[in-house]
Amino acid sequence: MAAAMGAWSARHRKTALFGWLLFVILSAFLGGLHGSTEVADSEAMPGQVSRAARILDEAGLTAPASETVLVQSATLTADAPTFRAAVEQVVAGVNGTGRATDVRSPYDTGAVSADRHSVLVQLDVKGERKEAVANVTAVLDAVAAVQEHHPDLTVAELGDASSGKWIDEQFSSDFTRAEWTAVPLALGILLIAFGALVAALLPVVLAVTAFVAAGGLVALSSGVLHTTDSAGSVMLLVGLAVGVDYCLFYLRREREERAAGRDSATALKIAAATSGRAVLVSGVTVVVAMAGMFLTGIAEFRAMAYATILVVITAVLGSLTVLPALLSMLGDRVERGRLPLLGRPRRRSTATTGGRFWNAVLTPVLRRPLAAALLACAVLLGLAAPLLTMRTANLTFRQQLPAGNALVAVSDKIEAAFPGSPAPASVVIKAADIDSPAMTAAIADLRARALAGGRTHGPVNVTVHPEQNVATVDIPLNGSGNDATSVAALKSLREELVPATVLRVPGTEAPVTGRTAGSHDFNAKMTGSMPLVLGFVVVFAFLLMLTTFRSLAVAATAVLLNLLSVGAAYGVLTLVFQHGVGASLLGTAGVGAVESWVPLFLFVILFGLSMDYHVFVVSRIKEGHDQGLSTRAAVAHGIRSTAGVVTSAAAIMVAVFAVFGTLSMQAMKQMGVGLAVAVLIDATLIRAVLLPAVMTLLDERNWYLPRRLRWLPDLSHGGSVPPTGPGPAVRGADPTAPDSGPTAPDSGPTGSEQARHRRIGV
The missing domain is CATH 1.20.1640.10 (Multidrug efflux transporter AcrB transmembrane domain)
Structure with a gap:
């Protein structure tokens, strides 16, 4: 198959080359036009976390992007006038942005540290994740303004939206840096390997175009198989590596056969039948190995696997068709652009x-x-x-x-x-009648047992949505979030507290979600x-x-x-x-x-x-x-x-x-x-x-x-x-x-x- 593909491309050079360019341009254009559909929260995680997300989605509810503003002083307590003034300015400033809801003062919620030198102002940022990340900028600016007016205090914000904003910006910056670093590195190594600019450029150009085409295909098909940001990173990582390697194998064998005295056509056919075959077998192996990740049943793995499979197939296709066409067109001109010292012809025995x-x-x-x-x-x-x-x-x-x-x-x-996990577990309760006396009593019982159990702590926040018959109970867990203490607290909540309270009411579901649960x-x-x-x-x-x-x-x-x-x-x-x-x-x-x-x-x-x-x-x-x-x-x-x-x-x-x-x-x-x-x-x-x-x-x-x-x-x-x-x-x-x-x-x-x-x- 590899030999036949190489032979066809060598005979139909212009068709292979312009067909590839058309394929890359159309894939990128149509993919950009379609846009990417990303993995939703309800499919991102397995188990109870997934079920909780589906309950909220079906009810038309979105888990709010919660934020916390820490106001802290080394000398003043929460009762000091200056301290109180700073807290009131935070509440007023955040409310004044129009981008936040449910702003809660620590003097109302009791979110005051044991030594009374620290308090937490709690709030939710409006909108779903992407909108919340955009809205949080105004909230951060308002908090920064309070910090500027009170340099003797610590006034700082942390939460889902602010951390999401940093991660998105850093991810984009890192991804750009990776692109601009990895490509020149690959080109530099190829220049050392071949000693000629044209020969070094071919694998890089083909690998980059394969990545661009695969990226368009991933976006175009993301309506069926949703994608993630990490899938794009993995696609760049693997696509550039295998794309360059596949072309390198093919090109080096063709150059070796030419050095051995073969004519150009014979050298190309031998390269197709040997290195081309190795590329094909390797590509099939990578594709099927990556397909194994579908067996995990995890959406992010499916997205990574699918993106990698597409970029590998595209890289193999380019190596077996476009590269033979280009080599057939260039002949020995592929050795042009020889560099001083590096460009000296290799001795046949060394090569x-x-x-x-x-x-x-x-x-x-x-x-x-x-x-x-x-x-x-x-x-x-x-x-x-x-x-x-x-x-x-x-x-x-x-x-x-x-x-x-x-x-x-x-x-x-x-x-x-405030010792304990900063991200609470959330019990998502779906009931036949969320306002029934039995359910109201069960939720109160859950709150009381959580505060008295020793593995969880306050503040416990209860939010009821009567129209949807859904309620959420946020319960902070002891521990750091993913250590043994937090896991034990999660198991106690799932296996003891929830079954003994809200699940006693017939027709009730109560999956537990949150970072630790995820x-x-x-x-x-x-x-x-x-x-x-x-x-x-x-x-x-x-x-x-x-x-x-x-x-x-x-x-x-x-x-x-x-x-x-x-x-x-x-x-x-x-x-x-x-x-x-x-x-x-x-x-x-x-x-x-x-x-x-x-x-x-x-x-x-x-x-x-x-x-x-x-x-x-x-x-x-x-x-x-x-x-x-x-x-x-x-x-x-x-x-x-x-x-x-x-x-x-x-x-x-x-x-x-x-x-x-x-x-x-x-x-x-x-x-x-x-x-x-x-x-x-x-x-x-x-x-x-x-x-x-x-x-x-x-x-x-x-x-x-x-x-x-x-x-x-x-x-x-x-x-x-x-x-x-x-x-x-x-x-x-x-x-x-x-x-x-x-x-x-x-x-x-x-x-x-x-x-x-x-x-x-x-």
């Missing part, structure tokens, strides 16, 4: 053997494969060891934001003055779905490798090596972000937990992306073996001849992922660092040490396929390309010696091999 560095690494591995395998496994298991202590959680607002952030400082002050339900859903997703991805990867290479050993090796690299990445993630080891180097600190969605997301992404290298490298090894090399010699030649392109591809992926490790949000940092570390490990310890060591130890057993499995479809290219390496005469050659590179073609294929060549036009 195909990896140079001195990779020879120095690979030679001892091939001479002592058992020792190399044991040492690599020991290092990987050591890196993975902290995984045993991993704790996952939906990180709180304070954990997500960088240390020293102004909002975090306000949160810390509120927490110190984190708990999300983690429970993740824990339940993770074995299913992991099993799906592992089984599919095994079957794909088995079908692609028709070998049990290759398929099993691929899965086991991937599991080792993922485990090592998990260990580093736990060590840095949970325990804080080296976190200061990334501008952060240990937060005691890993974001709950990150491990599963990393597993799925890495299992897909690691196939980039695995399929590319093992295809080259099998190609050499099919052309007559012994397994040991094929491993030596395959690893050496792909070392350069794997190094370049890994450097690009690590650079792009590392950019996300510099962003402000903790979850983005964890995702970026986890991916960067995993790819670095995969391209070095796995591909350069463990893979050649294991394949050398297995020797001819690498290609074993039981008789009962020989019915499997043959997706291997086998002898479908002209020989590019030494022939059978070198079966006894020392594979540990530096490879001198491909020799001139032998007398050529015969019999069935010739027929296979004719079928793909080589």
Whole structure:
């Protein structure tokens, strides 16, 4: 298929090129015209949180964006005239904006700290989330004006709308910075890899256009499958990495064949039949691995998976069609724009053997494969060891934001003055008659038990909506919001207090929602779905490798090596972000937990992306073996001849992922660092040490396929390309010696091999 697509594109260059441009422009235009439909609160979270959101939606009610204004003095108490004046100015100023409702004075609600040096003014910002985020600016300005008039007091605001405003602005800023940093980084690495401006620009241009087209398609289809802001970030992250890598694999093979003396048409056909096939298999692996995330049943994961699938399909399509068309048009002009020093033509032996560095690494591995395998496994298991202590959680607002952030400082002050979770649990009650005496008594009983129970505290706020027969009871939980104390308080509320009070009234629903409830339900859903997703991805990867290479050993090796690299990445993630080891180097600190969605997301992404290298490298090894090399010699030649392109591809992926490790949000940092570390490990310890060591130890057993499995479809290219390496005469050659590179073609294929060549036009 890859060969046929490349051949068609080379014959219909203008059609392929202008068809791609039209596709990108139309996708972007129509997507922008349609706009994005984002995941609603009722589908964003599972469990009781989702049910509570649906009850409010069906009743036409929206949970208000609540805000809190802290007024605090180190010397004055809440009864001092100056203190009271500042509080009254806050209430008047906020009311004067016309953007807030239900402004509550602490002297009415009793929200005064135990030492009476701090009070909380509580209010709701008008509008749903986006409107509230826009409206909160006026409220913040009013609070800032009071602070300016009372410099001896602390007057600061914190809440859903103000934190949402900061997050939205920071997310946009980070996303823009990532775009403007990742693209030049990728281009710089490609300039080093190719030494020519035109060759370096092609992969970047194709990757960026693939991302633009996929973004338009995601927006266009978001009415059916809703999207999220994080899905866009993931799409950029993965799209740029795989788009550049796919083009790099293809382009380097075409350049290598030209350097070996092939004519332009033959070089392009060989690249299509080999690297093109590796790109296709890799793309299919990423797509199906990402499809496993649909099994979680979580809307944000579905959005991430869908966006990633679209960008990968688009990148594969561009690599297999537009790139061959461009290479056919450019020919050797792709080497134009050579740069001083970097632009010197590579020696053929260096281009195909990896140079001195990779020879120095690979030679001892091939001479002592058992020792190399044991040492690599020991290092990987050591890196993975902290995984045993991993704790996952939906990180709180304070954990997500960088240390020293102004909002975090306000949160810390509120927490110190008013111990307990700053975000209350909310009991959403739907009854047949919310104003009935039985329900009124049950709600009062719930309030009294919550205040007396010891796991929750006041103030408990009750809001009744008689027309909709819905009420909400907001109950602050003890603890920080996602620690064991908060979880115990949530369980007590759900399993003891609510069933013993409001649920005793027939025909009543009372799901408990809030930040702690959301984190708990999300983690429970993740824990339940993770074995299913992991099993799906592992089984599919095994079957794909088995079908692609028709070998049990290759398929099993691929899965086991991937599991080792993922485990090592998990260990580093736990060590840095949970325990804080080296976190200061990334501008952060240990937060005691890993974001709950990150491990599963990393597993799925890495299992897909690691196939980039695995399929590319093992295809080259099998190609050499099919052309007559012994397994040991094929491993030596395959690893050496792909070392350069794997190094370049890994450097690009690590650079792009590392950019996300510099962003402000903790979850983005964890995702970026986890991916960067995993790819670095995969391209070095796995591909350069463990893979050649294991394949050398297995020797001819690498290609074993039981008789009962020989019915499997043959997706291997086998002898479908002209020989590019030494022939059978070198079966006894020392594979540990530096490879001198491909020799001139032998007398050529015969019999069935010739027929296979004719079928793909080589």
